[in-house]
Structure formats: C-alpha cells, structure tokens
Amino acid sequence: MESLESALRPEERTSLRLRSLYGRHGYRQYKVSKFEEYDLYARNKRFLVSDSVLTFTDTDGRLMALKPDVTLSIIKNAKDGEPGLQKLCYHETVYRPGGSGTFREIPQDGLECLGDLDLYTVCEVLMLAVRSLEAISDRCVLNLTHLGLLETVLDGLTADDATRASILRCMARKSRHELETVCTGGGMDDEGIRRLLELTELHGQFDTVLPRLQSFPGVEAYVAELEAMADLLADWGVADRVVLDFSLTGDLDYYSGVVFQGYVDGAPARVLSGGRYDKLMERLGKHSGAIGFAVYLDQLERLGNATVRDVDALLLYDEDEDPKQVLQAVKLLRSNGKTVRAQRGRGDALACGQVLQLKNGRLEILATDD
C-alpha cells in the first residue's frame, strides 16, 4: 500500500486518507451530479464562497450550473423529518473563480451530518475536522467560533443592520481601529463596544479564552456549551489543536452555532471550512439541524517535498541494442525497487536519480545524484 501511495500526488494521498477516516466513523460516500439548476445557487448566493457561477443552458432550456458547492446539493436531496442522523461524505469537484478571476476546477473532500444534532455529534465533526488537518500536516490549527455568542454580543449593541454588517467585516479583518470608528458615534454603549473589541482580539486555546468570556453578560449558555465541547475534544485528544477566534464570522442568515476554519503550516490560506448551518436548512424547507465541512484539496498541491524525481533511473540504449537485453536491465533495476524509464536518447529534461547507459548488454552509470 505504501508503494502505491507514493505514486499519488499529495492531494490524492490526502483524499484517500480522508475517505478512509470518514468511513471509519460511519460516514457513507455520497455522489452528487456535476450539474445543478442555477436557481438553487441564485437563491443562496451568500452561502457560496464566490457569487460567480459557471452556467449553461441545457437541451431542454433550463439554466444549469456546474456546481460551485456540494453542501447545497446534499441538503436539497436529503430526506427530511426522518429519525436519526444522515452521515454523508463526498469527494467532488467544484467550479469557482480562482485568484485570476477565471474559473477553476477545485477537488474537494468533505462531510455533512444532517438530523437531530447533539453535543456528541457536533464534537465528532470537530474532531474529524482536526483529524483531516492532521492527515495533511502535523502543524495544523482549527479556528473555532460560536455565532450564538457573537450574535448575543452584537444584540447588546443595538446597531442597525448596515452597522452590524460593517462590524462583522471589521471583525473578520481583526481591524480594531476600524471597528472603533464604526462603533464610535453610533450611540452604542461603551461597555458593549469594549466587549466587542475584546472579543475580536481573543485568540487562543479553550483554557485561556473561556475564562475571559465569563464577564460577558448573556452568553453563559454558550460558554457552558464551549466548555462541554472542550471537555469532549480533550477526550478525543484534539483540544490542543483548536483555537477559539471570534474574528472568524459566518453569514448569520445561514450559519448558527459553531463555525470553523482549518489551517496547515505552509498553505497560505485556509484548507478547511465548515460550520453548523441549521438556518440554511430552514431556508431550503428542511426541519433538522446540519453541520459539515469541506477540505480544499487544491491548496495542497504545493505542500510537502519540493524536489520530486520524475524517475529513479533513466536507462538509455542505442538503436542496435537487443530489446531482450533492455528488458533484462529494466528488470534488474526494478528488482532494486527503483522506478525506471528506458528510452533511446535523453529526450526531455528529466529529474533522475541515476542516468545509465546500456551498451552491448553492459550497464554503465553516466550520472548519479545520490
């Protein structure tokens, strides 16, 4: 298995590990179509990472889209009102604009848990999010926030919708100076502003951040919920990977409860994003809770060993060389566990461990980087 894994690219290797991880916890593989009716995305644009969607007109005249997101499709097709939980995982490709503004294919693994969620289920998903990051790198962090707590603090400010939106934008940038400008002069309570500023700057593990939330009025139930999560996540052995950060926000029309993002050292942006989206379920006419996350495999292409060989041994031979001798030489090198490429003439520039020449049945090493 190890040798098979070595033939895979980092993102493929991670994908295999994730599917195995989710399968071990009872998540069933789920396959969605490449296409969805555009209307599904038009009605829920703010839930999407980007509001640009690649569309086309189907043969029957319907406006279709190459799916920019998997969660919406899973919710749309989910059975509603059934007892128990639906635990689903997927390996899909989504289509979104990249940094240059042109559309890209983005491979994505993830999971969704739909139904009557309890504390255990939420913590299991958080644990799987951490384990997913660990499958990518030893150096990883899961940022976690609780939108219920954030909303309570915001409600205490009596800010109008436009100001609330500005506050959330400033928080997401950890922009204390702009947050002060937005809040000052808006007739908001000084103590409320102080708490909001403190909340924006909180960034640390459960044991350092939760005590500082004790003085926040009205959030006792959320703090108790986070304490219970910390306890269970510690039992899973993943609490040290979790960093509470309330600058992490989500669209309050879709998300409720916990929202989280994962980072691995070496990747410049988040590689995992998820949260509890009961409000989205409600908007789509479903009556149960839901939580899930996606791992962005495109971010992993450049992680890991930068110097990769095309082949261990490049075997060169002349046109008058006996093909049987070539075959014997290839077999000999392969028996030493090497990857071998046999060809006449050097051709393309290749990164090789060794360059060997076969002459009249004899092997000669021309170059080696060992």
Place this chain on the structure above:
Amino acid sequence: MQPMINVALPKGRLGEKVLAILESAGYPCPAIHDPGRRLIFENEESGVRYFWVKPSDVAIYVERGAADVGVVGKDILLEYQPDVYELLDLHMGKCRMCVAGPKTFRDDPEKTLRVATKFPHIARDYYAGRSREIDIIKLNGSIELAPILGLSDVIVDIVETGATLRENDLDALETIVPISARLIANKSSYQFQTEAIRAMGDAVAQRVAQREEKEK
C-alpha cells in the same frame, strides 16, 4: 531557531518611513542599508526578513503567503479586498479617496455619470450605495486628464494635497474615504506565528503613538 517573519515593504518614501519605525521598534536590519543588488535582507537576531515590493503588490505577497506581514495603503485593500488581517492603522501616508471634477461640475441625474479611475471597485461600490448609474472608464495613469479632455465627467482618485487638481482647474468634490497605510498579516501565518506577529504589531503601534504624540 525561531522562524523569521517575512515583511513586504512598499518601495518609496512611505516604505522608508515604515522601515525606520520597524527598526526603532526592535526589528533592525543593518543589511538593508548596504547599497547593492540584493532583493532580500534578513537579520536572524531580530527575526525579520525584509523585501521591497511595488506598493500595489504588497497585498498579493501577503495574501499568498510569500510575506507574513506587510504595509499597504487602505486604497489597495479596498480595491482588491485581499483575504488578510488588517492589524493596525499606521497613520502614515495619509490622503483621501475622492470624487474630483471641474470646479463648475454639476451632476445631471438624467445622464449616466462617466467616471474615470484606477480604482473601479471603489468607484462602483461608492456609486452603488447611492443608486447612481455610472460608466466606469478604467485608466492606469494621468487620471486628471480625463475630465479635462471630456473623456469622463468626474474622476475617482487619491488626493493628497489637491495641488495637481487645482493646477488643472479641478476640485475634490466629495470624499469617499480617508486613506492611510495599514499593517496587514497573512491569515495562515498568523495561526502559526501568533505571538511573534502580535508582538510586532504591538511594538509598531507603540512607536506610531509616540511619533504622533511628538508631532502634536
């Protein structure tokens, strides 16, 4: 060994001032003052690695993780909206993003307003907030020429002293937003170098406050 903080500095006068603040805040780098053709300067002792980049590129270097932190104008942040933390207002490089036009300009709401600018996003957002229909004319320089030659009705641009506008019979008609330099950080770097980046932010904030106090 502590990991180094990679700092993207904007080339030019603003960058020189920012470097002076960083050095006085405990992040000196003697190598950066040696003339030569080197592009990257580091001081292992103070844990920093500096490099000069075009001011408009700083946000890209930071967003993509080539730099952990950087200094960039608020105009660039508003225009390109990079996914970064904006940790500090340095109160330097202060100017305004303005709508400017001929002194005699009167907006005719029956016509689409033609707006020449280097900042199409900022202009679009500003006028969308006022439900004003506009035609954006994206230019890369000499923006002030556009209303003089009739290419546009107004311009949206950075105004520092207003001298160039006045010399060309133009005026700053509305202020969209005040602009100044900001200290930004890559979101992923912040997770793994939290203490180091926060310490740098705090030290720089202290220096900026002292500098402002002196200037009063």
